Amino acid sequence: xxxxxxxxxxxxxxxxxxxxxxxxxxxxxxxxxxxxxxxxxxxxxxxxxxxxxxxxxxxxxxxxxxxxxxxxxxxxxxxxxxxxxxxxxxxxxxxxxxxxxxxxxxxxxxxxxxxxxxxxxxxxxxxxxxxxxxxxxxxxxxxxxxxxxxxxxxxxxxxxxxxxxxxxxxxxxxxxxxxxxxxxxxxxxxxxxxxxxxxxxxxxxxxxxxxxxxxxxxxxxxxxxxxxxxxxxxxxxxxxxxxxxxxxxxxxxxxxxxxxxxxxxxxxxxxxxxxxxxxxxxxxxxxxxxxxxxxxxxxxxxxxxxxxxxxxxxxxxxxxxxxxxxxxxxxxxxxxxxxxxxxxxxxxxxxxxxxxxxxxxxxxxxxxxxxxxxxxxxxxxxxxxxxxxxxxxxxxxxxxxxxxxxxxxxxxxxxxxxxxxxxxxxxxxxxxxxxxxxxxxxxxxxxxxxxxxxxxxxxxxxxxxxxxxxxxxxxxxxxxxxxxxxxxxxxxxxxxxxxxxxxxxxxxxxxxxxxxxxxxxxxxxxxxxxxxxxxxxxxxxxxxxxxxxxxxx
Amino acid sequence: xxxxxxxxxxxxxxxxxxxxxxxxxxxxxxxxxxxxxxxxxxxxxxxxxxxxxxxxxxxxxxxxxxxxxxxxxxxxxxxxxxxxxxxxxxxxxxxxxxxxxxxxxxxxxxxxxxxxxxxxxxxxxxxxxxxxxxxxxxxxxxxxxxxxxxxxxxxxxxxxxxxxxxxxxxxxxxxxxxxxxxxxxxxxxxxxxxxxxxxxxxxxxxxxxxxxxxxxxxxxxxxxxxxxxxxxxxxxxxxxxxxxxxxxxxxxxxxxxxxxxxxxxxxxxxxxxxxxxxxxxxxxxxxxxxxxxxxxxxxxxxxxxxxxxxxxxxxxxxxxxxxxxxxxxxxxxxxxxxxxxxxxxx
Numbered sequence: 001x002x003x004x005x006x007x008x009x010x011x012x013x014x015x016x017x018x019x020x021x022x023x024x025x026x027x028x029x030x031x032x033x034x035x036x037x038x039x040x041x042x043x044x045x046x047x048x049x050x051x052x053x054x055x056x057x058x059x060x061x062x063x064x065x066x067x068x069x070x071x072x073x074x075x076x077x078x079x080x081x082x083x084x085x086x087x088x089x090x091x092x093x094x095x096x097x098x099x100x101x102x103x104x105x106x107x108x109x110x111x112x113x114x115x116x117x118x119x120x121x122x123x124x125x126x127x128x129x130x131x132x133x134x135x136x137x138x139x140x141x142x143x144x145x146x147x148x149x150x151x152x153x154x155x156x157x158x159x160x161x162x163x164x165x166x167x168x169x170x171x172x173x174x175x176x177x178x179x180x181x182x183x184x185x186x187x188x189x190x191x192x193x194x195x196x197x198x199x200x201x202x203x204x205x206x207x208x209x210x211x212x213x214x215x216x217x218x219x220x221x222x223x224x225x226x227x228x229x230x231x232x233x234x235x236x237x238x239x240x241x242x243x244x245x246x247x248x249x250x251x252x253x254x255x256x257x258x259x260x261x262x263x264x265x266x267x268x269x270x271x272x273x274x275x276x277x278x279x280x281x282x283x284x285x286x287x288x289x290x291x292x293x294x295x296x297x298x299x300x301x302x303x304x305x306x307x308x309x310x311x312x313x314x315x316x317x318x319x320x321x322x323x324x325x326x327x328x329x330x331x332x333x334x335x336x337x338x339x340x341x342x343x344x345x346x347x348x349x350x351x352x353x354x355x356x357x358x359x360x361x362x363x364x365x366x367x368x369x370x371x372x373x374x375x376x377x378x379x380x381x382x383x384x385x386x387x388x389x390x391x392x393x394x395x396x397x398x399x400x401x402x403x404x405x406x407x408x409x410x411x412x413x414x415x416x417x418x419x420x421x422x423x424x425x426x427x428x429x430x431x432x433x434x435x436x437x438x439x440x441x442x443x444x445x446x447x448x449x450x451x452x453x454x455x456x457x458x459x460x461x462x463x464x465x466x467x468x469x470x471x472x473x474x475x476x477x478x479x480x481x482x483x484x485x486x487x488x489x490x491x492x493x494x495x496x497x498x499x500x501x502x503x504x505x506x507x508x509x510x511x512x513x514x515x516x517x518x519x520x521x522x523x524x525x526x527x528x529x530x531x532x533x534x535x536x537x538x539x540x541x542x543x544x545x546x547x548x549x550x551x552x553x
Numbered sequence: 554x555x556x557x558x559x560x561x562x563x564x565x566x567x568x569x570x571x572x573x574x575x576x577x578x579x580x581x582x583x584x585x586x587x588x589x590x591x592x593x594x595x596x597x598x599x600x601x602x603x604x605x606x607x608x609x610x611x612x613x614x615x616x617x618x619x620x621x622x623x624x625x626x627x628x629x630x631x632x633x634x635x636x637x638x639x640x641x642x643x644x645x646x647x648x649x650x651x652x653x654x655x656x657x658x659x660x661x662x663x664x665x666x667x668x669x670x671x672x673x674x675x676x677x678x679x680x681x682x683x684x685x686x687x688x689x690x691x692x693x694x695x696x697x698x699x700x701x702x703x704x705x706x707x708x709x710x711x712x713x714x715x716x717x718x719x720x721x722x723x724x725x726x727x728x729x730x731x732x733x734x735x736x737x738x739x740x741x742x743x744x745x746x747x748x749x750x751x752x753x754x755x756x757x758x759x760x761x762x763x764x765x766x767x768x769x770x771x772x773x774x775x776x777x778x779x780x781x782x783x784x785x786x787x788x789x790x791x792x793x794x795x796x797x798x799x800x801x802x803x804x805x806x807x808x809x810x811x812x813x814x815x816x817x818x819x820x821x822x823x824x825x826x827x828x829x830x831x832x833x834x835x836x837x838x839x840x841x842x843x844x845x846x847x848x849x850x851x852x853x854x855x856x857x858x859x860x861x862x863x864x865x866x867x868x869x870x871x872x873x874x875x876x877x878x879x880x881x882x883x884x885x886x887x888x889x890x891x892x893x894x895x896x897x898x899x
Contacts, residue, residue: 287655290655291653342636405671
């Protein structure tokens with residue numbers, strides 16, 4: 001936190017009048033940040049973002065990665081949206097997107113009614129109809145969207161549609177004439193508003209094929225539209241001249257090019273030397289260049305806290321991690337401080353899944369079992385637990401990503417498992433296909449890397465990862481605990497604030513059962529070239545780099 | 554023996570060939586000398602080749618002694634992470650990996666002699682273990698190439714017909730791919746599932762891959778040589794005497810192509826070690842956490858500007874090893890060349 005506040009405070013003091021205006025707009029969550037920034041902003045030009053990892057797809061109906069969200073969230077505007085142009089928690093505030101206002105909630109929290117704004121059009125000029133929303137959600141289920149369970153499990157008729165037992169999602173009714181969209185839920189579920197603010201739920205024209213459009217993306221309704229795409233290499237966004245939704249900024253640059261180069265160090269050097277404009281916030285700035293960046297570019301580099309959790313999942317349905325002692329031994333032996341150093345020091349050690357910035361989070365790292373998360377591991381206890389487990393000598397395949405520092409994390413944890421007496425071997429998977437690989441139903445990995453970056457400010461967003469009854473394909477540990485499932489089903493009916501202590505208790509319960517081995521929450525790098533207006537750029541908790549905030553000097 | 558001693562004196566003299574026996578001008582009958590002994594003598598006179606042979610032996614010995622260095626000097630294993638540890642440098646305790654993730658550079662002491670990598674592993678230990686891996690893969694690949702390449706060349710060149718119809722296009726097919734691209738493709742694919750009981754992260758996978766992609770590079774020349782030899786009169790004579798095909802191949806033809814194979818051995822070994830490094834550098838060879846010189850060069854790239862030794866030292870080891878094998882290989886080729894001349898004093 002201190003590292004975040006210092007440069008921000010300095011920047012507020014030393015800016016010009018125009019920059020101060022931009023600063024104030026990015027430091028507050030009130031007013032209309034988009035319009036404030038644009039009054040002093042320079043519009044036009046081309047901005048290049050260098051990224052180490054490509055999105056899984058340009059199609060928001062399939063992809064659910066941080067890299068993808070950055071891009072298609074400016075192409076596909078959903079019914080609701082998260083406020084743009086605001087750093088920090090203010091950037092998680094939900095405002096109307098294509099809907100005229102926030103939904104009306106009736107029927108004891110089971111019915112949400114939206115009204116589309118009149119006169120909305122897609123980037124190709126086609127009118128947006130209320131029924132397009134139904135089609136988009138059906139498309140999410142069919143393709144399927146990586147977070148398809150968000151839709152299928154909670155909207156009435158979603159499961160039947162997913163199973164092929166219904167031709168449409170019966171829980172959604174629309175009226176194209178009035179723009180009315182009524183969504184009926186299976187049970188009261190507060191996060192549904194957040195889900196309708198995700199780009200994956202944005203309407204698409206009914207002519208959009210029901211398949212992954214990785215090479216083109218979909219026709220959208222946001223401030224930008226897709227230009228040329230070369231999957232895994234470059235993704236171009238160009239301004240959508242037809243976009244005009246009040247409260248949502250139109251963006252400054254005419255063209256934004258997101259180019260992928262797996263050599264993250266080369267990307268950082270390119271930004272440092274002004275050969276590229278933005279270092280993608282989803283990547284970790286390599287330790288080898290951080291001191292150089294801090295000395296040569298301190299006025300255009302900042303470490304920004306985000307709501308994210310990094311963890312190891314352990315498959316509780318198979319040997320050796322179906323044994324509680326074996327799982328606890330991992331928690332006791334893991335040194336979160338070491339994992340933080342591998343992450344260039346940008347990771348705050350913690351064992352809890354809910355990050356401190358989310359309601360229910362903020363439990364002290366000192367309360368972690370076996371040893372404080374920010375303290376040395378307890379190898380004596382770990383080895384004792386291993387003896388009790390009877391799992392010494394069991395083979396374990398450890399899955400991890402190729403890109404730094406995730407491969408280094410993999411090397412580290414494999415060493416820890418071997419030191420505990422497992423026969424651990426590594427399996428390194430290309431970053432762009434890692435989660436689809438480990439999520440394949442046939443693979444059933446025993447142990448592996450996982451991370452989650454906030455989709456919306458609700459503890460359910462994190463805790464649902466280990467729910468066994470939500471049909472989630474994200475529960476890589478195959479956790480299926482009746483108490484956990486029950487809480488995941490009941491707590492979302494209430495606002496997070498009203499049940500904050502219960503969310504905290506659920507997180508502690510899961511830590512006590514060693515269902516996951518969380519090791520920290522990460523700060524993301526905000527690093528721009530000299531050509532960029534650094535103060536105007538926003539690193540959002542929702543969108544990471546908020547592309548509508550990027551502007552050239 | 555007389556010629557040996559004469560040769561050792563190194564004076565100018567006549568050209569001596571292995572056969573037929575001849576009388577010297579003085580009427581003495583020089584003792585006969587076989588082609589292998591003659592080759593050995595030529596090699597011994599090649600001081601440059603001998604120097605690099607000694608260098609290669611030293612490198613191999615260093616790598617073989619890696620466990621001793623690891624256990625008794627460095628005190629840490631090649632894959633042991635020590636991220637939060639400290640090391641004493643000039644009387645001061647320093648973090649092996651700093652709080653912001655920068656590993657310590659060379660200490661030039663017993664511990665972390667060449668520095669640490671990002672996971673706090675001792676680079677000197679990994680350099681030696683990496684050398685073992687690189688040399689082991691090179692050696693296994695060379696054996697695969699020699700055995701399978703020779704067999705393919707023998708069968709294809711001797712039997713011709715159906716065997717040649719199958720084997721020659723197969724070798725041409727492999728030959729037509731650039732070795733690095735084929736190696737990366739196979740390495741990436743096999744690293745996922747392995748081969749049968751051999752897991753994807755085994756060092757035998759890159760050894761197998763290198764062995765396969767280089768088979769035509771020996772098989773094709775052997776095939777040509779066999780086709781030439783099988784038309785010789787003594788082969789016809791052997792056949793007339795009732796010798797079977799396999800016996801002709803291994804007792805009549807093999808000895809006559811063995812010098813070709815011997816010349817190829819160092820070249821193949823050097824090429825295999827180099828290819829292993831390419832593949833490991835690109836992530837398709839030796840899999841983490843095991844080290845090879847290729848992975849060490851790759852791991853050190855991030856620190857090329859601040860601590861270039863991380864990449865340069867494994868790079869230098871690779872260059873010296875390949876150079877020494879190549880120079881020794883040249884020496885062997887010269888030594889086995891029947892047109893080479895050995896001057897001895899008369």
